[in-house]
Amino acid sequence: MSKPKPTDIEKRVSAAGSTVTQSSETLLEVSDLTTYFRSSRGLVRAVDGVSFKLDRGKTLGIVGESGSGKTVLARSIMELLPRSGLERNGSILFEGTELIDFGPKEMRPYWGAQMSMIFQDPMTSLNPVMKIGNQISESIREHLDVSKQYAKELSEQLLVSVRIPEAARRLDEYPHQLSGGMRQRVCIAVALACGPKLLFADEPTTALDVTVQAQVLDLMATAQNERFMAMILITHDLGVVAGRTDEIVVMYAGRIVERADTKTLFSNMKMPYTEALLKSIPRVDQPSHLRLSTIPGRPPDLVNPPEGCKFAPRCAYAQDRCTQEEPPLREITPGHEYRCWFPVGTPEGAGALANNRAQGTTATGLVFQEPEVATTTRGDG
């Protein structure tokens, strides 16, 4: 590690300040995290050298398509991945403690108590044969030294705090008696039960009805503010993270391709992939029945990723250089990094676009498709 180790006193000071006062203190620092799976086809590089920092009480959005490695990243940080065939390296500092070499035994006191997770599908993430009350209170009983009765009261309060009507009655019900939105609220209650400092929310609203998505997200934001909890919000939908995160990390093929504070990312994105993601959100001001803009092609094979920029085969800006050299993660302004040779909104980017427009195809042979306007026809995706 290049950074000097904190002295004993510094450690103690930071431990003492770990309540509320030091709002800018780093809670989680991930450096060069790699997570590979050994498979019969070869090594699957699901997370490939990811670094970021998260301060207490802040929200980080992780955005990317399916298969970009965002779920694996979250589970890798929490160490919830199955251990067979797993290769995991790098550094995960949680409140100054290195977690990378911890096994399940060492991680158990962290799970649920220090960090917890809300899963994507509330229909399958609650145990169908256990009463809801027990599913909340077992976590409380595991981590806090409280009586059964008190754990039950706490569970009821948690259900009230996630706005579940008739909370006392719900404790004795089974998950199948609740709707999807209600179940996700129960999952949130479970995740919040022991007052974790870090909450992972893995596509928490994807499986929900559109009408309850905003409610659930608002609820999570409220809970986060009340508890001064940091949150990592994972989604494929930039619309979900807009206005709800402090910082956003865009992932592609297991790597960070752009990282910026939320405002900068939306106003001054540099990476064509970020731009493409944003273009694929339907907007109210667009004429109705317009075909949605899509990103042509599919995410790359993580066993044999293409040379050069991983996004080049699907990128409207792609030039010859993109297929040969992988761009490094460059910091343009403090806190804004991206990985591109021909960034959006720069003379290089404009030149690359003009070149491809003139040729009708990109350097990777993709039929050129104007990234600026949502077109009514698709490329060869």
Add this chain to the structure above:
Amino acid sequence: MELTKLIARRAVQLIIVLLFVSFFTFLLVRLLPGDPTDVIIPFGTAAKKAELRSDLGLGKPFFEQYADYLNNVLHGNLGKQYSSGRPVSDLVTQSFPVSIQLMIYAQFLALLFAIPLGIYSAYRAGSRADTTINTTGFALLAIPNFVVALFLSYFVGAQLKWLPTGGYAPGWLDPLFDGTRGADIGEHFNYMLLPAITLALGQIAIYMRLLRSDMIATLQENFISMARSKGISNRRILWRHALRPSSLTLLTVVGLNVGALIGGAVVVEVIFGIPGMGLKITQAIFSREYIELQGYVLVIAVLFVLINFTVDFLYTILDPRIRRGRSAT
């Protein structure tokens, strides 16, 4: 309450099934070729045959015969054993508790080993321990139970003299049916242990495999990841979260085995000289005691139906979703 409704509906089904069962056992004797009395007591005098004919009500119309039979059964009258003249109901109450106890011990032993082994081999699926457990289980399954019975009887009984080679002493259930005998429970278990082990050994592998495969599927479920993310112990995840949703197939097969063991443990009962229903049925067949046989068959069939009724009910306890799912259809 939806649960009471479900039970009520099931009870009606149960009665219908029991009527069918009793009708078929009734047919057992009526369908004997020729004059049933010639088959039942071929060397009986004409007077004896006439007596039997009137006992069976053979002169009456068919459905009146069935009504009489049903009426008799409901009053505990299952007819007579013709060689001795003893009421069949007495013979049934002697052998029935014996078989029930043997079945309970065998199932208890089988599950006692199969559940932890099944859970462990699912948790460590593919490991060396898993392979060893499975191979051993299949080896035990492959050995016919008369071989195991003879082996245990010879080594543990005759050579080591730890346990009796055969015989029977009444246990806790016999006095309920036959109050005259006092029970020495220790003695009872001495006689029952080897037969119970013999019956259990063949079933451990089956139960374990069933539980293992269902458990492996359950452990892939999202709710298991969620339980892990709560920081609860592996032991709790396996026993509290994964076992119950994985045990429906196991329960079904146990239910069927319980029924099958009551009259079907013939080989083990013969080898160990245990006067259970399997032994009695065999004897009744060889001595052409059709009325006695009819009694055993009726009891076993009724019990089989009752056990599966209980299993159906247990499903709803194991998996609360079934309550709604079944009542919706």
